Amino acid sequence: xxxxxxxxxxxxxxxxxxxxxxxxxxxxxxxxxxxxxxxxxxxxxxxxxxxxxxxxxxxxxxxxxxxxxxxxxxxxxxxxxxxxxxxxxxxxxxxxxxxxxxxxxxxxxxxxxxxxxxxxxxxxxxxxxxxxxxxxxxxxxxxxxxxxxxxxxxxxxxxxxxxxxxxxxxxxxxxxxxxxxxxxxxxxxxxxxxxxxxxxxxxxxxxxxxxxxxxxxx
Numbered sequence: 001x002x003x004x005x006x007x008x009x010x011x012x013x014x015x016x017x018x019x020x021x022x023x024x025x026x027x028x029x030x031x032x033x034x035x036x037x038x039x040x041x042x043x044x045x046x047x048x049x050x051x052x053x054x055x056x057x058x059x060x061x062x063x064x065x066x067x068x069x070x071x072x073x074x075x076x077x078x079x080x081x082x083x084x085x086x087x088x089x090x091x092x093x094x095x096x097x098x099x100x101x102x103x104x105x106x107x108x109x110x111x112x113x114x115x116x117x118x119x120x121x122x123x124x125x126x127x128x129x130x131x132x133x134x135x136x137x138x139x140x141x142x143x144x145x146x147x148x149x150x151x152x153x154x155x156x157x158x159x160x161x162x163x164x165x166x167x168x169x170x171x172x173x174x175x176x177x178x179x180x181x182x183x184x185x186x187x188x189x190x191x192x193x194x195x196x197x198x199x200x201x202x203x204x205x206x207x208x209x210x211x212x213x214x215x216x217x218x
Contacts, residue, residue, distance in 0.1 A: 010036060011044045024057035024071035045072055088165030099171035106175025116183045124188040125149040131180050170196045
């Protein structure tokens, strides 16, 4: 095993211990629990702190009287699922109005995260599967029937929110995927209308893509 690989594995163990700790812990506690030399622990903590993964906190619990010792904890993260949950609470209006507004957010989000970009020629189904994968969704299956493509998602980053605000999650997903398809209408060979039917009870969601041919002159 190379030195870099071993150091990386040790650093992961340090990070794992901090994640599981109910409160900030000190260097000695980490060294004792992981059986790693205290100097090595300090090196890993310094690296993790520079990476923004951990932060220094007050004295660790159970420390003896005397000079205060540094303790470390996982750095707080802004989970975008939490943001969406708050967004759902304060959006107001009817469920239909909230879904419409969320769709606008989804369309803007598609550009913000870089998925609403021009792609090479491919099927609408492949484009959606590719986009969902980039966004952290897990696609379970795809089905083509009479021109309609259905993509079944078995894991969704917003699954927890879907149980309390399904219309907001539905709107964000629909607006995001619709924007990706609209931007790539030439690449996929036409216009598609997106409908989303999440199973809020289980956190799954089905994205149904329906081909909507443009009538000449409209």
